[in-house]
Each structure stands twice: as structure tokens, then as C-alpha cells.
Amino acid sequence: MKLVAVTSCPVGMAHTFMASAALKEAARKLGIDIKVETQGMAGISNRITQSDIQQADAAILTNDVIIEEQERFEGLPVYTTSTSKIIKNVNEIIQETIALIKKEKP
């Protein structure tokens, strides 16, 4: 299984990167491959490419602020949440994303 995620918060200095770290750590423990793009004050880093998206089973996107180039994820199951929810309940969010994949691709 492979997931892609984009995190972005209003100031773009802390929540963005804490959510990214939480996702990577939780995915590592669960043995899930994940790539997390951050859209912070300094712009996009670790950009998710078209080939990442083709390999991915689902995307996790934050909705604190507008995500740049969100149209990339069209056609992929998208789980929308906020950076603070990721920081607090990252495992739950990954489980729900997995459930979403199963629902959309039985």
C-alpha cells in the first residue's frame, strides 16, 4: 500500500511540519509506504509527482488552508482532515484512509 499526503497550515512553520512528521512516523510503524509533501511558508517541498500519484492508493490532504495544485489528486480516493487532527490522532486517520480505499475499491 502506498499513500500520498499534503500538509499545510496558515502560518506554515510548525503545524505543517509536525503533521508531516506524525504521518511518516505512524506509517513507518504500520509498514505503509507514504510520501508527504509540505506546503509551508517557504513553498512546496518534497513535491508529489504524477508517478507518485499513479502508484498511490489514496491521498490525505489537510484543509486548514487551500492546497496548491489540488487537481493532481483527482481520481484518487481523498481523505480530508486538518493538521491538528493529524497531530492528535494520526493512527485513526491512517486507519480511516485505509477504510476509504477498501470502500472505493472493493
Next chain:
Amino acid sequence: MNKENSFKGFFGDIKKHLMSGVSYMLPLIITYALFMILSQIPGATQDAFSKISEYAQMLIVPVLTTFIAYSIAGKPAIATGLVVGLLSDQMGMGFIGGLIVGLLAGYFVKLEMIVLQKKEGGQLANFLVSLFVIPILTPLVVGLFVYFVIANPVSSFMIMLSGWLDNLSTTNAVVLSIVLGAMMGFDMGGPVNKIAFTFALAAFTEGAFNVSTPVWVSIAIPPLGMALATMLAPNKYSEEEKAAGKNALIMGLIGLTEGAIPFAAVDPFRVIPSIMVGSALGAAMTTLLGVTTTVMFPSLLGMLGVNNILLYLICHIVPVIITALLVNALKKKVVEK
């Protein structure tokens, strides 16, 4: 599961659009405030720096408006957003006006797109829409609405608000600071924190530094307080928390409230009240001692524009110590597994 009901979803969306606007606007405020300080240095660069600062300030509200509209309706909203944003700012509607006009412009463009997309018109119709409707109809409708309907009430409200903020009695000012400071500590960078932060930003762009400074001061207290707490009573914290304490020290010095989140996540009922007390106390002390800073930086960087460095430091150190003592008094010893 991931679908909220539409009413709640709509207001959630509004919050997202407003925060997107704030997010794109923030760097401009930093530029404006920093160059304003630099322009006070006499010399050949003085005029250049004061112009940079002045133009950056001029762009704050238009950029806010534009990116709220952009968040709602995408690229077609940018041109209109800039124009009506500048219009509303020049008409004295300030930060609050920028928020309102951004929402208006964004939703109007979105409405146009929905209405026009329903009619399948082929290429010619598309061509006409992009050429005439969006760049002409939007500024026409929103612009006239702003000019004739909302500019007066909103600008009078802004004058009233800034007059009220300038002439706050000490008691009211302290109460305001306590409320804002407690909000800053409550969710450490989350939605409640951002409401207080946005209010302080609005005050800051209006030059009400007496209102914004207490809020900036309250930013660094939660992480610094928790860092100190782990040092004072290491036996009350797990190994992970002690590591988080070192991290929180750095985050506190930079001015990121989020450094306290790991502690609040593990033990919210002891940690959150303690840091709220600390943040509120820091904000109240700042108001009482009359400390102001003309930059929008918290923590160490806030000293760049401060009127009294010693008092500024005291406004941090005392609440940090109180936070640490309070949380440690509430905490019990940790039994390591």
C-alpha cells in the same frame, strides 16, 4: 464518514478561505514591519527602506482579499480580488473590510462560474465568458456594492474599533489581553489560537501595538514553560517528554506555540490550564507594564522593535516560571515501565 453536513461544511470552508488569505498575507506584514524599523536608520538607504515598507503595507489588504477569493474560486478570482481589495482598503475598510470583500468577490466569481457552466455553450461562449464576464462583471458588481453599500458602515466601524482600542481603559485592556492570551494557549496554534492571532494581526496592521504585543508575548510562553517544567522536575516526565522539552525550548525561542503540543496531547487536563494561565499572565503583564513591539515577531525576534527590552524579558520570564511551577504542582511522578 469524511463528509460533514453541508451547513457545518460551509462554515468550515469559510474558515479555510479566510485562513488561506491570512497565510498568503503574513510574509507581507513581516516585510512591512521590518523595513519600517530599518527605515529609521539614518543614511542613504532610509528613503528606499521607507518606500519598501510603505508599499508592502499598501499591499497587505489587497493580497488578503485576493487570496481569500482565490481560495474560493481559483485563478479567475485573482484580478478581481486585487482590484476590489485595493478599493476597499483605500476606502478605509481595513483588515475586516478585506475579509468581507474577499469572501464577496470569491463567492461572486464562483457563482458566475456555476451559472455559466450550466449552459453548454461551446468555445465561443467560453471565450466571451473569460473575456467579458469575469474581468468586467465581477469588479462592476462587487466594486459598486463595496463603494455604495458597505464601505461607509465598515469604515465607520473600523474607526470606532481603532478608537476604542487606542483608548482602552487599563482594566478593559487587561481583560482583553487575558482573554486573547488564554485563547493563544488553549489549543497552541489551533483554531482558537488563530482567532486571537488574527485579531492581533488586525490590530497590528492598524498600528494598535498595545493590543498586538500582549498576544505576541503569549506565543512563546507555553513551550518555554513546558521546557522549564521538564528541567525542574525530570521525574514527572517520561523520556519522550523530556526529549520534547528540549525541542520545546528551541520552538519557544523561535516563537512557535506548537512546541507545547506533545505535552498537552499526553495530559491535556493538567497541561492546558497551566499554559493558559501562563499565556494570559504574560499578556496581562505586557499590558500593565506598557510593553509594545512594532514587529510581528514573538519571542527573541520580538526584541527587534520593543520599547523596553528588560520589561519585555520580564513579561516572558515570570509567566514561564509560573507555568512550569503550576504544571509541576498538578503533575504526579511518572512510573517508567
